[in-house]
Amino acid sequence: MTRYAMVIDLNTCVGCNACMAACAVENQTPVWDNKWRTYVHDKEIGTAEDIHRRFFPRLCNHCANPACMSVCPTGATYQRADGIVLVDEDLCMGCRACAVACPYDARMEVTYSDVRQGKEFYGEDYRRRRPSMDKCSFCAHRVDQGLKPACVETCVGSARIFGDLNDPNDEVAKLVASGTARPLMAHLGTQPNVYYIDDLKRKG
Amino acid sequence: MDATMNFYTQDYWTWWIAVYLFFGGLGAATLVTTFLSDMYLHPKKELVLWGAWSGIIMLGVGSVMLFGHLLDHMAVIHVLNPLVLFYQPHAWIAWGTQFILWMMVWGFLYALPYMRESPFFMNLPLVKTFLQWDFVIKVANKCGQYCRLCGWLATVNGIGTVVYTGLLLQSFPAVALWHNPGVPILFTVSAFSTAMAYLLLVLNFFGHKQEDRPLRVFYERTDVILIATELVILASFFFYLQRGSEAAAISSQMLWHDWGWLIGFIGFGLIVPFFIELKGVLKGWQGPIPIMLASVMVLVGGYLLRHYFMYAGVYAQPW
Numbered sequence: 001m002t003r004y005a006m007v008i009d010l011n012t013c014v015g016c017n018a019c020m021a022a023c024a025v026e027n028q029t030p031v032w033d034n035k036w037r038t039y040v041h042d043k044e045i046g047t048a049e050d051i052h053r054r055f056f057p058r059l060c061n062h063c064a065n066p067a068c069m070s071v072c073p074t075g076a077t078y079q080r081a082d083g084i085v086l087v088d089e090d091l092c093m094g095c096r097a098c099a100v101a102c103p104y105d106a107r108m109e110v111t112y113s114d115v116r117q118g119k120e121f122y123g124e125d126y127r128r129r130r131p132s133m134d135k136c137s138f139c140a141h142r143v144d145q146g147l148k149p150a151c152v153e154t155c156v157g158s159a160r161i162f163g164d165l166n167d168p169n170d171e172v173a174k175l176v177a178s179g180t181a182r183p184l185m186a187h188l189g190t191q192p193n194v195y196y197i198d199d200l201k202r203k204g
Numbered sequence: 205m206d207a208t209m210n211f212y213t214q215d216y217w218t219w220w221i222a223v224y225l226f227f228g229g230l231g232a233a234t235l236v237t238t239f240l241s242d243m244y245l246h247p248k249k250e251l252v253l254w255g256a257w258s259g260i261i262m263l264g265v266g267s268v269m270l271f272g273h274l275l276d277h278m279a280v281i282h283v284l285n286p287l288v289l290f291y292q293p294h295a296w297i298a299w300g301t302q303f304i305l306w307m308m309v310w311g312f313l314y315a316l317p318y319m320r321e322s323p324f325f326m327n328l329p330l331v332k333t334f335l336q337w338d339f340v341i342k343v344a345n346k347c348g349q350y351c352r353l354c355g356w357l358a359t360v361n362g363i364g365t366v367v368y369t370g371l372l373l374q375s376f377p378a379v380a381l382w383h384n385p386g387v388p389i390l391f392t393v394s395a396f397s398t399a400m401a402y403l404l405l406v407l408n409f410f411g412h413k414q415e416d417r418p419l420r421v422f423y424e425r426t427d428v429i430l431i432a433t434e435l436v437i438l439a440s441f442f443f444y445l446q447r448g449s450e451a452a453a454i455s456s457q458m459l460w461h462d463w464g465w466l467i468g469f470i471g472f473g474l475i476v477p478f479f480i481e482l483k484g485v486l487k488g489w490q491g492p493i494p495i496m497l498a499s500v501m502v503l504v505g506g507y508l509l510r511h512y513f514m515y516a517g518v519y520a521q522p523w
Binding site: 091093133 | 270
């Protein structure tokens with residue numbers, strides 16, 4: 001059984017934010033309100049001359065044990081057999097319990113106003129009909145067609161790698177199995193499926 | 205990952221959830237207390253009507269607070285369907301919604317025969333007409349016949365509602381302040397303490413009757429024990445939050461360095477009313493004013509607990 005996962009190499013992310021733009025256009029997110037399914041944080045770490053600028057892409061971790069799914073009162077958040085966690089906008093009442101439950105700050109609100117503005121901003125191709133909580137879907141609609149998620153496809157530094165964790169020959173599976181790529185806050189028991197390659201190891 | 209942690213205070217659920225949790229706990233605990241008092245302690249029609257309608261109205265206000273902040277108001281229908289418990293049994297909001305709903309239904313049915321005996325309700329326009337319908341009379345008679353069953357069904361759902369207010373917060377693993385088994389216990393004790401305070405206020409405000417004295421003494425004694433228990437739980441929270449998770453320690457600093465929490469909640473919401481009620485229990489007061497004052501303090505303190513708990517929920521974010 002396929003288990004989709006993503007590896008993000010913090011050494012090669014250049015902070016161009018192309019992933020954010022690609023995702024926004026692909027998934028028609030309310031960018032006018034600074035709401036993104038994936039976001040690249042820009043942070044300076046260190047002191048004086050020994051300073052390091054880190055770009056840290058963040059998105060839904062498509063956890064195997066998603067806290068957002070267990071607290072969802074209507075069943076709007078659900079998980080596919082391949083591990084992708086999705087939101088059914090028709091079932092979601094927008095109580096925000098998923099947002100409170102998520103340790104990765106991966107949820108955002110899409111309001112009535114956003115839906116109205118979306119129709120003007122994205123035109124007649126705008127797909128959303130109702131307000132709901134929203135999140136990254138690993139571009140499930142593209143993955144189902146054999147394509148990569150928009151953010152992976154567009155990444156200029158190849159910082160994002162998408163693949164099948166259950167295929168031992170897949171690059172993602174190898175990076176995870178070797179311990180090179182590690183999950184965020186695994187101690188919370190969410191079993192996340194986005195892994196990071198650290199950029200702060202001592203070099204030389 | 206490495207030394208790049210940030211700490212962030214949640215802002216998804218703020219004062220409106222605090223109001224929801226406060227009225228949920230207070231309303232349900234009030235209904236439970238009055239129904240159990242009526243069934244086993246001191247049968248009193250007026251108290252049941254106060255308890256049932258206070259519970260229903262408070263739960264209504266709390267639920268409206270949550271409903272008003274939903275993103276899609278129509279989709280609430282999915283959580284009102286009782287079958288939600290079969291496909292989302294792990295979601296506390298689903299349980300809470302059902303507890304609230306059925307507590308209101310059984311609470312109303314338990315109070316219905318009393319309403320038909322109450323001159324106040326029988327003189328209210330529209331309500332009077334409703335209470336005189338044949339169908340309503342038949343239902344009221346049946347409820348009178350099976351009053352213990354109705355009372356217990358309301359009580360079980362009421363206790364479920366009270367405990368739910370704490371279990372809800374406890375179910376979020378990323379917030380260290382909330383994700384521990386002390387929260388449901390703290391919120392349950394606090395809810396029953398505020399319910400005692402509310403009923404003492406009602407009993408003292410609407411006629412300081414001699415016949416109600418055993419009930420008032422019982423509520424005062426119970427409230428003193430509950431406030432003392434709450435102080436013990438808060439002390440254990442204080443020590444628990446000091447060591448361990450860094451996010452928990454930050455929550456602790458936010459709470460125990462805030463005058464509103466220290467003086468407002470712990471001081472005037474717990475310690476001062478504790479001593480006022482303790483004196484009432486040990487030596488008694490000349491009039492009802494001190495106990496009424498203590499009751500108001502406990503009620504304000506009950507809200508402050510939930511308010512500060514919402515605003516002190518801290519996430520650790522490794523970016």
